[in-house]
Every structure is written in C-alpha cells, then in structure tokens.
Amino acid sequence: MANPLVKIVVPIAGIVASIIGKKAAAAGWGAVFGEDAPTVKATKAAQKDAQKRRKQAKKEGQSKAEIDAIKDPADDQPIWKMLLWATVSGVLLQGLKMMAKRGAQTGAERVVSRRPRSNRG
Numbered sequence: 001m002a003n004p005l006v007k008i009v010v011p012i013a014g015i016v017a018s019i020i021g022k023k024a025a026a027a028g029w030g031a032v033f034g035e036d037a038p039t040v041k042a043t044k045a046a047q048k049d050a051q052k053r054r055k056q057a058k059k060e061g062q063s064k065a066e067i068d069a070i071k072d073p074a075d076d077q078p079i080w081k082m083l084l085w086a087t088v089s090g091v092l093l094q095g096l097k098m099m100a101k102r103g104a105q106t107g108a109e110r111v112v113s114r115r116p117r118s119n120r121g
Contacts, residue, residue: 003108003109003112005108005112006105006108006109007110009104009105009108010101010104010105010108011101012104013100013101013103013104014097014098014100014101014104015098017096017097017099017100017101018093018096018097021092021093021096021097022039022089022093025037025088025089025093026039027091029085029088033081037085037089038074038077038081038082038085039089043074046072046073046074047072047074050072050073053070054067054070055068070092084094100114
C-alpha cells in the first residue's frame with residue numbers, strides 16, 4: 001500500500017461497505033421479522049417514545065399503575081433476537097467490510113500500478 005491513492009481508497013471502501021451493510025441488514029431484519037431492527041438509534045427512539053407516553057399519561061392524570069404499565073417495547077425483545085442482531089451487525093458486517101477493503105486495495109493497486117501485465121500467452 002505504498003501508493004497514496006490506495007491509502008485513500010481502502011478506508012473509504014470500508015466506510016461505504018459498512019453503511020450499505022447496515023442498511024441492508026436493517027432492511028433484511030424488517031423483511032424477516034416485520035419490525036425495526038434493534039439498532040442503537042431505534043432503541044433510543046423507542047426509549048424516548050416510551051418516556052413521552054409516560055409524561056403524557058402523567059399530564060392526563062392517569063394512575064401510577066397505568067403509568068408504570070407503559071413499557072419500552074425493547075424490554076420485551078427476546079434474548080435470541082438480540083443475540084442474532086449482535087451477530088448480524090457485528091461479525092457479518094465486519095466480514096463485509098474486510099472484503100470491501102481487500103477488493104478496493106487489489107483493484108486500486110491494479111489501476112495505479114506502473115508495470116504492464118506480463119504476457120503469458
């Protein structure tokens with residue numbers, strides 16, 4: 001990786017693969033399970049929504065038991081789904097990222113190499 005162009009292309013390919021992989025994994029999760037993927041962003045949004053509902057219930061004067069009954073949907077998530085998402089978002093996306101980096105490195109080195117290919121015909 002002596003060429004500066006290769007040094008620039010490889011991390012960019014990893015970032016792009018990571019972004020595309022996360023979106024594809026979330027879309028696949030939605031297609032399979034019919035719900036949002038338990039990403040950090042979705043989990044925080046669900047927590048905020050539950051907190052807003054509790055606050056609104058307090059304003060409406062509901063009883064403490066009714067307010068306590070308002071739960072975060074992420075709390076009801078089965079453990080196997082959380083483990084599956086951790087595997088998909090961790091191991092598989094890391095593999096995709098590494099493949100993209102290697103492919104970008106090989107392709108960029110091939111493009112910027114100065115020597116022509118040897119004639120083996």
